[in-house]
Amino acid sequence: PAALAQGNPVPTEGGDPNILNLPEHSTGLGQGVNPEGSYGMPSKYEAHVKRRISPGLTQTTQASVSFAPLQSLFGIVTPSGLHFERHHQGWWDIDPSKHRLMINGMVKRPMVLTMDEIMRLPSVSRFHFIECGANTAAEWGNVAVPTVQYTHGMLSCSEFTGVPLITLLEMAGADLKNGKFVLAEGADGSSMTRTIPMSLILSGEVLVAYGQNGEMLRPENGYPLRLVVPGVQGVSWVKYLRRIELGDKPYATKDEAVHYIDLMPDGLHRQYSNLQEAKSVITTPSGGQVLLDKGFYNITGLAWSGFGKIKRVDVSVDGGRNWRTARLEGPVHSKALTRFNIDWVWDGKPAILQSRAMDETGFVQPTYKQLRAVRGTRSIYHNNAIQSWLVQENGEVKNVQLS
Amino acid sequence: PAALAQGNPVPTEGGDPNILNLPEHSTGLGQGVNPEGSYGMPSKYEAHVKRRISPGLTQTTQASVSFAPLQSLFGIVTPSGLHFERHHQGWWDIDPSKHRLMINGMVKRPMVLTMDEIMRLPSVSRFHFIECGANTAAEWGNVAVPTVQYTHGMLSCSEFTGVPLITLLEMAGADLKNGKFVLAEGADGSSMTRTIPMSLILSGEVLVAYGQNGEMLRPENGYPLRLVVPGVQGVSWVKYLRRIELGDKPYATKDEAVHYIDLMPDGLHRQYSNLQEAKSVITTPSGGQVLLDKGFYNITGLAWSGFGKIKRVDVSVDGGRNWRTARLEGPVHSKALTRFNIDWVWDGKPAILQSRAMDETGFVQPTYKQLRAVRGTRSIYHNNAIQSWLVQENGEVKNVQLS
Amino acid sequence: AEKFPGVGRTATPKEVAAWDIDVRPDFKGLPPGSGTVAKGQDIWETKCASCHGTFGDSNEVFSPLAGGITPDDIKTGRVAKLKDPTAGRTTFMKVATLSTIWDYIHRAMPWTQPKSLSPDEVYSVVAFLLNLNGIVPDNFTLSDKNIAEVQQRMPNRNGMTTKHHLWPGNEFGGTKTPDTHNVACMKDCAPEPKVASFLPDFARNAHGNLAEQNRIIGPVRGEDTTKPAPK
Amino acid sequence: AEKFPGVGRTATPKEVAAWDIDVRPDFKGLPPGSGTVAKGQDIWETKCASCHGTFGDSNEVFSPLAGGITPDDIKTGRVAKLKDPTAGRTTFMKVATLSTIWDYIHRAMPWTQPKSLSPDEVYSVVAFLLNLNGIVPDNFTLSDKNIAEVQQRMPNRNGMTTKHHLWPGNEFGGTKTPDTHNVACMKDCAPEPKVASFLPDFARNAHGNLAEQNRIIGPVRGEDTTKPAPK
């Protein structure tokens, strides 16, 4: 659009000064390898790519959230320095040599393990998404926030390394016949507790993890130990994990009896609603961005499902009337973010962009209309509706909902 | 071994004080979400996990290398802050809005693109390893360095996002019939140049990449643009990429005519030796580490091949007499690091640990004896021999070579 | 033979006692003890009211704990106000299980000094909160002996359902099918789209300048929300 | 129709000239010009010798550029000393293509001021280096006209082979099979292993304290190399 200059004008002096006048980095000696003890950081030109707090969302910073800048990320890995944060009683940098894990409850032999010991056990490394159950919560009723960082940014994906929880339960002689529920408990002030589904433990999917993207978990994400519960909302991925208890009944902890319960139109709350259903969002172009010009664009975004692998993602540029199937970056991992890309030539006219995920169960991401027809607009959690971005004639992209 | 105290002693006071006396993080309020503009960092307890310079290896820091701490990494992703560095004329933090890419040579229409334009094109995201051709060079003749950081640390693996180079060549109307070689050129002081194999360009594997592990490339790794040449030694992954030229003859650039050539016993040098053959290394336990105790350990390591996917990794604990097949973490990506794990109970006696990779072509990683029989000990590059770690009775692990 | 020799040891009873503090809906894990509404009020005023308000109704540090409950709710075990789309939702309007409140206050409150309350103090302050919400009388003493009876008066005790698709496994006998059944239609699927909701112009800059929330290069920029939208 | 409308533009001739500086082995890309050994020596002493030594033999900033070449090498085009396992390897012992030297000095040297030399200066300093290595006489003038002849005197011009397995594609007609043919034997594969090489005790701390190069937790620790190995 006229509003913005072209990024690559035809040069007036017979050439782009950025080419004709060699930059100092082509005519000088650069910096040396980083000195011992340094840890590499992003370019100074990337200062805009940061986690952000949504103004007015929470009253404290310790029971709060910072959102990942999805609009600026590539691929499926979330850099750990940009991983979304969600704390219920603040975060800590815990001395790992003093951290302990206890296994108790319906086990033959209650146990205590050090980090040294946990890290000696057979480990696995897997890519999984983590999404807060309250991701996209602000949008249940109406458009409330402008960008994908605020609409969908309680979402990240990492390679996690750890020990399958089932290994530890078996070590302790767990009564897997009568033990039907596991309590996971953190070591932070809230000593966060959640009831963990046994089926995911038995399948070997639930991990007691210490590694994230090749290094240890970050303090904000539970260093030195957290539970990884693939497909399940983030609150179950207990951070600073200190205890695992096997029991025969569910625990109804605060964050599964007062929060992370979904209010239905009839006034009933759904309890133990754990899984994140298939969902997707276009990250570029997305709300709050401006297209620089008419012409070709690569529409790109993320899809994920707590029920397994993403099978297909379709994209519409006309508000859901017509759809084309996007390219998925493979191999597609189960319960991990999946990047999709699709070609698009923007003609300068208004366009409404949508993406629609389908997972390996055949489930298709719903429209707002379909979702609200069952769940109303007050259930806070598990909003997986199709997102609409309106590209306006002036190039600006708006977060919109359709009737 | 007696040398080290047990990590988890039976408590004398009827309980571990780290359990009985609740730590302050269980009885206080933690820190708030990170303020706007911060970028998350590892725990302060992870200060030992750093890139390092090998003493005496290079005479300057700008034509030098820092090694990734493989002994402390998990999974396959190398955190970008720990990615190995290799510079020939120092590194720069280049203003991306002024960076340009030129395509010229045997093309109908020489072109200039801005970063904005490159980032509008259809992109792909793929996991690939990058290994310096000189990785493990110090060990061709004899054991020279103590740890896997120094023996194998010019190795990293990231998710790269970018545009297939073939897309750009086609845009420029490349003469793909007569154009047989591509020159890639950087914008740094050395304006690093390398001849890029056309077959990998035609296969769509070579990428003009801007993304690494979800964010932009790090300045040390070529921000804002570098070539990704999967399977090929790192020097071809030209950083600060400014130009692509299509030609009908190879270029014999300094780093393919004076260095990155392999001296054979007969005094001939192999030129244009680009691919990294199948290789693997055990990262834990590895040289310079000490086992804390007898008993169970998870032997873990990395395998990779420039020829495609890793098919299998075998591990020996008796210096290559007997082998067992390790577990591979899947899905296995082509030309990416592949993590392997295998169980081991250490009985306290000396043991020699080895790993042996096999790739999808059926090629099996060679012993030092086999490799030296063909290449001698002076070829510097492409040392992919099987690594031996001697676990001594005192628990210390030594880098050794066998006769 | 052990499967993982050398790894892990048996926890001692003292250790388990120190950490196994959870209290389940059937009150498994509840330590013996008791506390009165009056004592609870004292504790509340010293240790809780600064954040939650004298009547548990403050919205300053966290959403209100008390209010919104009618005597009829206590009878039916369903909080009627939860059907009112305009009503706020307090903690006691939602919670079905008293154990949850006891357990959480014991492990996590006061926020800045979690785990500092004795069991009797927790009984007291829970009694106070029950009283604030009209569930127990002013002179009530809550104890491990009568807590199960009080549970029978929890206003939203019948307000939970597990009839849904979102628990992996059969433990709660949820539903086998999802709530929604969209189909992957590809052509002429929907009528001409109409925008029904968007942010008003005055909120343009409410989340800060979006130009500074996007990379300085790339296929797009962030909107300069310090200025009106370009024509 | 364009495939990617709006993306990219045609490069101007001026732009291509500014960046297309590479010189190929067949001297495609070589700008016209010339330079004498004498002028090269002046440049060398002012701009190069501080790092590479007066005779190109310094090892202080980088490995030696000159030396190790015999008149016979210049005849045969193979540097004999490359067969000597005890000999060091200078740049001119290895390089087969003179274009490489011209191109590299032009684009990258002097190290702190790359691209500051004019073509004539590069011709001069290359002439000087050729003279240092006994390839051209003291009174030689190197130019775009005679450089191909000088190439015929490069001491290691026949010293390269592409008969190997490590170039993807057929452009160089490499070999189809790898150098080594290990087999994945599983049982009783090798004789009792004997350690043939390891670091001597005195080098224990040569790479710093390894205890500080490993995590403070985990299945292992780093060796405390400030102390002798434990018994």
Ligand code: HEC
């Ligand atoms: C310094 C502030 C502060 C003090 C003092 C405090 N609280 Fe809280 N309280 C909070 C915050 C913040 C939360 C929400 C925590 C979260 O997000 O998980 C909370 C949550 C709660 C909840 C759960 C409510 C819900 O709906 O999740 C209860 C019950 C509670 N507090 C009771 C108490 C009691 C009893 C005391 C005193 C003994 C107390 N609080 C003292 C700040 C405080």
Ligand code: HEC
């Ligand atoms: C400030 C130090 C410095 C100065 C001055 C300098 N060089 Fe260099 N030179 C180096 C370094 C360091 C390298 C190796 C760069 C690398 O690793 O890629 C090098 C590499 C070279 C090489 C390639 C050698 C090889 O084997 O790779 C040549 C040829 C060369 N220099 C010539 C020159 C000439 C001619 C000049 C002066 C016009 C010059 N140098 C000035 C430091 C210097």
Ligand SMILES: [Ca+2]
């Ligand atoms: Ca959450």
Ligand SMILES: [Ca+2]
């Ligand atoms: Ca390299």
Ligand SMILES: [Ca+2]
């Ligand atoms: Ca032990």
Ligand SMILES: [Ca+2]
């Ligand atoms: Ca318990």
Ligand SMILES: [Ca+2]
């Ligand atoms: Ca353009």
Ligand SMILES: [Ca+2]
């Ligand atoms: Ca050229």
Ligand SMILES: [Co+2]
């Ligand atoms: Co919450």
Ligand SMILES: [Co+2]
């Ligand atoms: Co080099």
